[in-house]
Amino acid sequence: MTGTALAIEAACLTLGRFSLRNVNLALDAGEIMVLLGPNGSGKSVCLEMIAGFHRPATGRIVIHGREVTDLRPEQRRVALVFQNFGLFPHLTVVGNVALGLRARCRAGHPQAGREIAGLLSQFGIRHLSDRYPQDLSPGEKQRVALARALAARPDLFLFDEPFSALDARTRDALRDELKAFLRAAGAPAIFVSHDQTDAVLLADQVAVIDRGEIQQVGTVAGVCRKPANAFVAEFTGMENILAGRLLEKCGDLWRVQVGDRVLYAPGDEIAAGSVSLCVRAEEVGLCVTDDNGSLGLHGTTNRLAGKVKDGRSLGAISRVTVDCGFTLVAYLTNRNVRELGLAPGLDVVAEIEVSSIHPLRRDAADSVALQAESRNAGVALMSHRWR
């Protein structure tokens, strides 16, 4: 398949007190888009609008070159996979797959039998033909759901948090399998999730949605490093959102006052006096040195003196907070932490590449502080302190 798999143009939809506002999305053939948002953001409603369960009040939806805005779900040729994969519990594996085929050819037709057998073999589930869904493992369920969906020859796959009820290991395995399937089939897909990991591991494109509005569309790296607004920054786990004041332009860079320090940040388009500087915690480096002469801008690196406040292990990595006159969060490998001998009260130098700083206009960032605090509380719950 080539060309545009899905185009949503200026779609608006109101459901009771909730509304989707001016949704624009485009998906190329064979692309996977993860629609990322918190609970109640409208991501599932958006998916169901694409599937045809809600009709947008304005705007249009085009799937594979065919306008479907006014078509019913059964006419849209989309496949929908829900949490736990939505297999029909009263039908066997064969019955489930056969139901997907029904749309195209009559049951009992010899070709139907051949096609079902082919699909079952393709997904390696032929030996499960007569089992009922409650007797299948999550992996087997996913394969049955995909075989059933494929039987209907959809133009677009839609997934609504299919993994949310699974444990982490199973989720990882099934995610890999799903991606391999979609890549091999060249099938375009939209995957709704509130879990960034899904976005990182699946997505060609990420669309972040909140309160019924698409906040940003882009690659995972683009959205994570250059969030369009405070919500996206917060939702994608931006640990450092530093309130600052623009001082003056200095060559290509701005001098920005943060607390009592000055940072050099890029940004041609900033005009306002107040900004928030977004720095991902994994982009902050720490070193232990007595050489205070090289503080400030050093090449393309901001160097700030600070004291370690606290640190806790998050499992594979450690989250270290440093007091530089403002609080800076850094992610380090556990080995780094050991080698640097980091401990509360230790003097360190924090290093931030100019290019890792993403400035946001301040008015967009005001609402962040509270949300970031509550998220940190969540992090604290699932981690243990290392000192």
Place this chain on the structure above:
Amino acid sequence: MTKVPARPTGVVLVFWFTGSLLLAFIVVPLIGLAISQSTGHLARVAAMPDVRLAILLSLLAALLTAGCAALLGVPLAYVLARTEFRGKEIVTAIVDLPLAVPHTVAGIALLIVFGRQGMIGGPAGALFGLRFWGTLAGVVVGMLFVAAPYTVNAAQIGFEAVDPRLEKVARTLGMGPWHVLLRVTLPLAWRSIVIGLTLTYARAISEFAAVAILAYYPMTAPVKIYELFLQFGLDESSAMALLLLVVSLALFILFRHIGHRRIVLVGAGR
């Protein structure tokens, strides 16, 4: 998941004791009725043509009642389970109303509406020649009024238990709403619907007051038992009571059994 048997607490033991009293209260009179009868006496009563006729009429009328409840009540249950609308609480209350209305009151109300000059009885007689007073149709009307709520309530619970997302998946697989209803929703709600119909059927057989007022004749089994009791006392009436008990219990168990089987309304493509 298997339940690990927990050590019974004092609460459970005390409640088992009080619960056993209730169970005994239900079972003992029925056993008493059963052992009070000599087989010869039972056979003699069973051989009486009007007794047989009354029991058959009860079974037939209850079957028709369950059929009407299925045709009219199951769709209502679907609407109540799947849609939200203003006044839904009122509709739900109306469904349960027959459970709260004394059945003699129901009988009189039905007689007023379905009687020869009634709001429905009059036109139905004039247009279709359908009479309710003293006819099988009247018996069914009396039974339906008191027994329909069981079907609606059970079917509603059944429909509510069907994950709407399964219906959505079915739609995206290319099935229209009627197809989804037949192939997905009804098979999944089937067990609850059958349980509801079974309860309706059982309740319909046992109805006395509403039926006796609207259609004393033709005599259903409960009405006949009452008449035997008035005319011949406990001996004759208790023999017939046991007969009715055996027949209705057997059917009740049979229908419960059907409800517990996995049933697919339309072949699943194999």
